Amino acid sequence: MPGELLTNGNMSTDPTELVFKKDSEFAKLYSAAKKKLGTSVKKLVQGSAAEKIKILGALSDGGFDVKAHGSIKDEAKALEFKEMGNQKFRENNYGEAFKFYTQALQHCPVNLDNPGDPANKQYSIIWGNRSAALDGVGLYSACIHDIEMALKFGYPREFWYKLYKRKGHAHIKMKQYLLAREALETSLKNVGRSDIKKEKDRDNYRMRVRKQMTIFNVAKTLYNLEVYEKFDSVLADGQPEDRGLSSKLKYEEDGKDHGQIVADKEIYQEENLAAIDPYVAVVNVSGGRAGGKICPYSLEKMFSPVPCRFGSEEIFENEKARDEAAESYHKYEWSILKNLTTQGLQEKARLALRMVTLIDPKDVPAVAKIINSQEVPEDRLKMAVETFRLPVDNISEEEELLASVLGYYLLKNLCISGYVTSPAGQTDVYQLLIRAVLVAMRHTSGIQLINMPADKKGILEAEIQTDFCGYGIYPQLFKLKKYGSGENSHVIQWFSTKKMVFTSYRKIEKDSPVFLFTDDKKLSEAKAKPSDLITFRCGNDLCQNSFPLKENTKEKVITCPLDECGLKTNIWDRLRQIQKLKKDFVSGKEQLDKGDVSLAKDIFKDVIEEWDRMILRPYRELMSVEDAYVKTLICERGDRERLLVEGNQMGKIANTKKPVNVMEPNPEETEEKTISKMIEIKK
Ligand SMILES: [Zn+2]
Incomplete structure (x- = not known):
């Protein structure tokens, strides 16, 4: 389904x-x-x-x-792992170096209550080393995180010039030019008190940093690339942090433990109708690719x-x-x-x-x-x-x-x-x-991640691959299933980390039942009634009448028999329009094959709307368009997941489509802006 x-x-x-x-x-x-x-x-x-x-x-x-x-903290072991990390780093095997440094961090004793404690020196150096490994594999956001941890735990001043140079480099890679410039300037300032002994070597180092800074002369404007977080899971008609049912839905209960979920307002496509949290969730330990990659607490990567x-x-x-x-x-x-x-x-x-x-x-x-x-x-x-x-x-x-x-x-x-x-x-x-x-x-x-290939060719025929990254217990799910199951669900179900989200793919009229789950029994009953008929709606928008006809009908015009209507509906014209919709469907599929998910999505959505205006469901052809439309919705979410893994140079997903969208400066706000905002600097 x-x-x-x-x-x-x-x-x-x-x-x-x-x-x-x-x-x-x-x-x-x-x-x-x-x-x-x-x-x-x-x-x-x-x-x-x-x-x-x-x-x-x-x-x-x-x-x-x-x-x-007991605790695995053990300084000697920590230093052993650190040395193994250094060895791998020298061999340019950054992935392995990263793993050893992580183990070194796990074993290294640390005073977390007083990060500046001089006893934390080793701990801070391991963070610094791991940041170099992350820089090596191109995980720049993670690299910056580790550098900040190193600084927090008292990274020795005489090495700051190196650490800040790395930080500047990582920010440049992330197109965060303001932060990059700040970091490189700090690097320059610290060369003078570094472990570099000879003044000549210090000058050489300064020159190298300055060379890196020439990028700021080329860029007419400096800005920090905006970084996006998650796919939108805000409820329809709701507030960013709300959970549970959207206010567009309501439970209709008969007081005897039965009932249904109905639309309290008209529902449109792509509205989030419910978003529920687990009371408890754990990471997948029995298989899959989650091990060591998914946080056991947040279930984030x-x-x-x-x-x-x-x-x-x-x-x-x-x-x-x-x-x-x-x-x-x-x-x-x-x-x-x-x-x-x-x-x-x-x-x-x-x-x-x-x-x-x-x-x-x-x-x-x-x-x-x-x-x-x-x-x-x-x-x-x-x-x-x-x-x-x-x-x-x-x-x-x-x-x-x-x-x-x-x-x-x-x-x-x-x-x-x-x-x-x-x-x-x-x-x-x-x-x-x-x-x-x-x-x-x-x-x-199960809490699933979508494995969406970058290449969308043949995606309509392919089965979507998913991975269990964890498992959870959702206390609200039981009632949602009990009241919100019908012959064909109106939503796609997906996960924003561990939050389970239900997003509509169909317009639902006010007061109609809303199905968040497919009831397999009711579905097979519905499927058992095959039909080769097309049921045309009467051409009069205000008339509820409809005409079931064979697909190869010879009828040209049908006059509505209802006294209060009597309008003529041109069946030939309708059939011609249906041929056009079929062509549109094909062109939508071509766009999807080419990888333009959002264009394909818009085409499918329009086709469905046109079709719904002319005929009554169920209709086989319409169902395939709807399947395709649903696929594009899943593609959008899966692509976000994929970008998070592939594009993790950014740590989070960057807006790759229009990366250099520079805002007009606002003098009052300039100082308030944080990393994730774009700021234009007048040169
Ligand atoms: Zn009529």
């Missing part, structure tokens, strides 16, 4: 899928526990949390003895990762992501992450754990108490409670058993990680963990 080119994947019915790897340590632990339990499985499954703890705790040598892992604050092996997109993670779940997970990996625990198990660690331990009793009631939670607990309350119907005994055993294993981990601090607190945490495992088994969605 067009709208569902991106699906949530066919999650299999095997309850262990995405919970643990086959033949893993946990698989062994699980089957051993099952064997030892023997006939008491029933007792375990039906028991209360406290009883379960008793039964599983009594299994001698049950494999539940877990250890917390990482170009210049920073190491974990606590000394685990985790790396994050930037300091902000690292610190936010450290403030919440990560302070309880960092020391046990390694256990999850050695046990072979996969995404659903990690989601279940995170569902709990995202809750402040002091809130656990409150959450445990209300998840089985109708009680309205405090605002800050709302999303957590909503997620724990997601329905988990038809649980098999196998699933119950798995939830009990896995929950117990996770509980043991949380006891050593500092999350559970008293034996009495165990029961509530365990109860939440069991529920979390069941919710994760029922409600996990």
